[in-house]
Amino acid sequence: MTTTQDFAEGKLVAACDGGIGTLTFHNEPRKNAITAAMWRAIPRALHFLTVEAGARVIILAGAGGQDFSAGADISEFETVRKDAETARAYELENSAAFRAIRAARVPTIAAIRGICYGGGFGIAAACDMRLADETARFAIPAARLGLAYPADAVQDILLALGNQTTRKLLYTGLPLTARELEPSGFLLQIADGVEGLEKEVFTIARAIAANAPISLAASKLAVRAVTENDNVLMSEAEVLGASTFESADYAEGRAAFAERRKPVFKGA
Template sequence: MTRTHEFADGKLVAATDAGIGTLTFHNEQRKNAITAAMWRDIPRALHFLSVDAGARVIIVAGAGGQDFSAGADISEFATVRKDAETARAYELDNSIAFRAIRSVRVPTIAAIRGICYGGGFGVAAACDLRLADESARFAIPAARLGLAYPADAVQDIVLALGNQTTRKLLYTGLPITAREIETSGFLLETFSDVAELEKAVFALAGSIAGNAPLSIAASKLAIRAVTESDNVLMSEAEVLGTSTFESADYAEGRAAFAERRKPVFRGE
């Protein structure tokens, strides 16, 4: 059953179908720039998808088939970032959104084409997997705006992109292409056009959605623990991993293997 819910006055749309969730930025006239309301509602949208709607994987994309996201909506800065106090509050909303993407229980896939700048780049970096087509362009123009990027978002970018390329992007503010950034390991794969990209993204999402949710959650948590060198997360991942041995899905997986059929996992 398909479920859809709009957030941030319709500029953030969450939908699920057959276990695959989509989180789409709908601000096409501004290259899908992320408004303050959108930043605040990203955690709510992810909770809707992963908890209320039962998504087993979430695809993050920009609407309109042109751009992923130009980042924060700078047209709002005169009000939402007019001074140090409001800027700090705005950055906190950014960080909360990045953390929600990073820590949501199910895997996230960024489907990137066109502009992927600033906060949009941060969203992509916080996702688990990233695929793009050749139209994609990446940049972090913070230094050209006279502001600093949130430190936790920088951590996501360093982990996803590597030290040297992160330095180049942050220090210069200059854009690079999908093919250039692919060599850093930031992208899982790059495709020649949007049709190939969408086909690959949904094939990957379908493969993930068909697997045991508890196993995927344990794997995601363990990967986070390793990449973030977090002993608390590692302990949580060990507990979650051990719990799979007593799950109904583990019994189903063994039965399906013995019976040479496709398993039906319920996340239990």
């Protein structure tokens, strides 16, 4: 049974079925640009999926099968980013959204078609994995708007994309194709068409959802600790990893292996 909840007046839709959560941007007339209300809602939507709906993996995508996201909705800037004070408040909301994705207890996957610009690129970079199809286009046009890209989002992009390509995107504002990004390792895979992308994304999501949640959370913390060079996260990962040995899921995993059946993990 699918559990669904709308946020930001229906522009952000969270759903979960069989442990697979989806977070979809619904602003198709503006290429799924992220409004201020959507930025604010992203942490709440992720909390709903992981805590209330029981998602073990979350797929982020744009509605309509055309574009992931054009980034922040520029049509709102005269109000929400009109001066230094409002811009700082707006960027805090951006950062909170990036942080919620980056720190989500469960793995996150960005399924990217079409435009993935600006804040949309930042959302994708904050995810654990990114898959795209041949239509995907990536850009960070902040410098062409006279803005600076949030520093925490730059960190996500630099870690995911590498030094030189990140500099090119930030300094030029010019778009790159999925194939041009392929050598950087930013994309796990470039799929063939809409159906191919959906198939590959859900194949990975189902494999993740079938695994032990505490093990996944410990692995995600460990990866973050290493990539961010964070000793506090490393300590947390070690504690969580050690707890798996006393978990019911570890007992279930051993029993399933001995009995030659698929394990049924409950996250305990």
